[in-house]
Amino acid sequence: MKIVCIGGGHGLAQMLLALKPLNAHITAIVATTDNGGSTGEIRKNNNVIALGDIRRCILALAEDNDLLAVMAKQRFEHCGQLSGHSLGNLMLLALTQISSSPTDAITWLCHLLGVEQTILPMSDTPVDLVATLANGKRVLGECSIDALKTVPETVALSDIVFAPLQATSAILNADYVFIGPGSVLTSVLPPLLVPNIQQALQKTLACRVFVENVAKEQSVADLQPLSTQEWLSQLLGFQFNDITITTDAISLIDQREHTEQHNLKNEQLHDLSTLNHVLSQFLKPNYINSHDLSNQTLH
Known part of the structure; x- marks a missing residue:
């Protein structure tokens, strides 16, 4: 089974962790517009794509007891200019400088960590997210957009960029394309704004599944x-999915007895145990015929 996952932030990493036990062939297409934290500092000083979400996705698929993976998760403290930086981000930066290609750098780090699945950036070219408000004001960068108090009229990329050929090829040849969960404007939307990703999503015969969060997002999106x-769909100008797995559907599919810890999922946008169970049920043979779809909503 060939599965493509599109998104960013913690949501995409959780999706990959949930799919990991299902032994599918996975390709992740990761948002690269983040401009905060360690990633933002590296972007500002080196003119590269956002590396943090990519690192997070690679480590989600790496073996937990791998020493190099443990080191890559390490974040420096009390180390001068290194403080706050993740070693994994710096490894990706070094590999990018050696190869001059973020896609190649990601492939090399995956190889070093024994990750056999495919992780790809939404583009090898640095780009930012831009929102336009009703009064015509333009707001640049994810951090500023996250802080908005009014819903933007439009959201776009600051420049025209294109996804690697492997990304569009994976979408066109997939059985399923999962989009989300995660922060709508800053994790889910950016890859969907890339022109050749849009074209591939409109041409593919894969079942395109939008996965909502398990809790309401505390942002302007709400x-x-x-x-x-x-x-x-309104922001994009086209119907990007065939099926929506809503928050209610997630609760309905996941009828297991909840532990006290599992009940805390409502405080989070996504929950690993719930995602794993829901996706396992959804991907059962004959659960749904992806060729007989008319934008269904599971709720």
Whole structure:
């Protein structure tokens, strides 16, 4: 089974962890517009794509007891200019400088960590997210967009960029394309704004599945009146999915007895145990015929 996952942030990493036990062939296409934290500092000083979410996705698929993976997760403390930086981010930066290609750098780090699945950036070219408000004001960068108090009229990329050929090829040849979960504007949306990713999503015969968060997002995205799927389609100008697994559907599919810790999922946008169970049920043979779809919503 060939599965493509599109998104960013913690949501995509959780999705990969949830799919990991299912032994599918996975390709992850990762948002690269983050401009905060260690990633933001590296971007500002080196003119590279955002590396943090890529590192997070690679480590999600690496073996937990791998010493190099443990080191790559390490974040420096009380180390002068290194303070706050993740070693994994710096490894990706070094490999990018050696290869002059983020895609190649990611492939090399995956090889070093024994990750056999495919991790790809939404683009090898640095780009930012831009929101335009109703009064015409333009807001540049994910951090500023995350802080908005009013819903933007449009959201776009600051320049035209293209995804690696492997990314569009994976979408066109996939059985399933999972989009989300995660922060709508800053994790889910950026890869969907890349022109050749849009074209591949509209041409593919794969079942395109939008996975909502298990809890409401505490951001400007929660202020708009439409469903998340409708709002994203409106921003994009095309229908990007065939099926939506809503928050209610996630609760309905996951009927296991919840432990006290599992019940805390409602405080989070995504929960690993729930995602794993829901995806296992969803991907069962004959659960759904992906060729007989008319934008269904599971709720």
